Amino acid sequence: MSADLAKLESHLTTRSYLEGYEPSQADVQAFKAIPSAPGAEYPHVARWYAHIKSWEAEHANLAGSSKAAEPFLAGAAAAAPAGDAADDDEVDLFGSDDEEDDAEAERVKAERVAAYNAKKALKPKTVAKSVVTLDVKPWDDETDMEALEKEVRGIEQEGLVWGSSKLVAIGYGIRKLQITLVIEDDKVSVDELQEKIAEFEDYVQSTDVQAMQTASTARAVVYALEEVHVHEGA
Numbered sequence: 001m002s003a004d005l006a007k008l009e010s011h012l013t014t015r016s017y018l019e020g021y022e023p024s025q026a027d028v029q030a031f032k033a034i035p036s037a038p039g040a041e042y043p044h045v046a047r048w049y050a051h052i053k054s055w056e057a058e059h060a061n062l063a064g065s066s067k068a069a070e071p072f073l074a075g076a077a078a079a080a081p082a083g084d085a086a087d088d089d090e091v092d093l094f095g096s097d098d099e100e101d102d103a104e105a106e107r108v109k110a111e112r113v114a115a116y117n118a119k120k121a122l123k124p125k126t127v128a129k130s131v132v133t134l135d136v137k138p139w140d141d142e143t144d145m146e147a148l149e150k151e152v153r154g155i156e157q158e159g160l161v162w163g164s165s166k167l168v169a170i171g172y173g174i175r176k177l178q179i180t181l182v183i184e185d186d187k188v189s190v191d192e193l194q195e196k197i198a199e200f201e202d203y204v205q206s207t208d209v210q211a212m213q214t215a216s217t218a219r220a221v222v223y224a225l226e227e228v229h230v231h232e233g234a
Contacts, residue, residue, distance in 0.1 A: 002074045003033040005042050011072065012044040016051075018072070019105060020112035024064030027052050030072050031059075064112070068105045128185040133178060133211040134194070138203055141173035148203035149177055155196050159187030178210060185214075 008030065011018065018026040031052045038045045055062065138148060145167055153162050163180035170176050183190070194207045 003030050004072050004074050005038055005045055007072050008045045009042045012048050019068040019109050021116050023052060023055050023062050025062055025066040026064060026068035028059045028062060029066035029069035033073055065108055067101055070101060130183050130185055131180065131213045132183060132190060132209060133180050135208045135210045136177040136179065136197060137205045138174065139205045143203055145175060145177060151200045151203060152179065152197055157188060159184030
């Protein structure tokens with residue numbers, strides 16, 4: 001039994017697997033029917049062949065039925081047993097079986113799509129976070145910086161966590177407050193936060209974003225939160 005590479009090429013032009021969204025026994029069955037890697041005239045089959053080959057150690061454990069591979073196997077529609085040879089002229093002899101195979105393939109496909117969607121729905125949504133460093137500048141060297149910081153930290157909002165802070169000299173005896181915070185991007189707007197801080201007009205002359213980094217990795221988030229805990233424990 002060999003694979004019909006032309007049919008496979010047409011099928012795999014818009015698909016990654018013979019059915020569903022992950023390797024299955026259908027892919028294994030078709031893979032085994034191809035004696036060697038397809039040539040350049042079948043680029044999509046060659047891409048699929050290399051991918052299924054990388055799963056070779058797991059072939060026996062892959063889920064699904066091999067029936068979906070049958071339309072792509074040149075010897076799948078084998079002749080009837082010897083005792084039924086006289087009925088070979090009946091064109092519709094295998095028609096009902098083909099229809100049953102198609103129905104089974106569609107059923108398996110629908111089950112796989114449903115399982116994939118259910119698994120995707122259960123997957124926790126990644127919360128996008130950013131680590132922001134704000135510079136808060138006072139009016140002059142007589143501004144009570146302790147009171148200024150207390151006002152700033154008094155801003156509470158879902159998705160906002162204040163972190164470490166320090167006073168940085170900017171000249172003429174004036175020091176600015178440099179404070180770090182972690183925000184959930186879809187809940188906290190940095191612009192709106194700056195507007196809230198500016199409302200403390202007895203203390204605040206202006207604010208600037210000194211640095212902003214997307215916490216795209218767990219390490220960045222943990223590092224930022226460690227700074228928060230250090231400050232809170234101080």
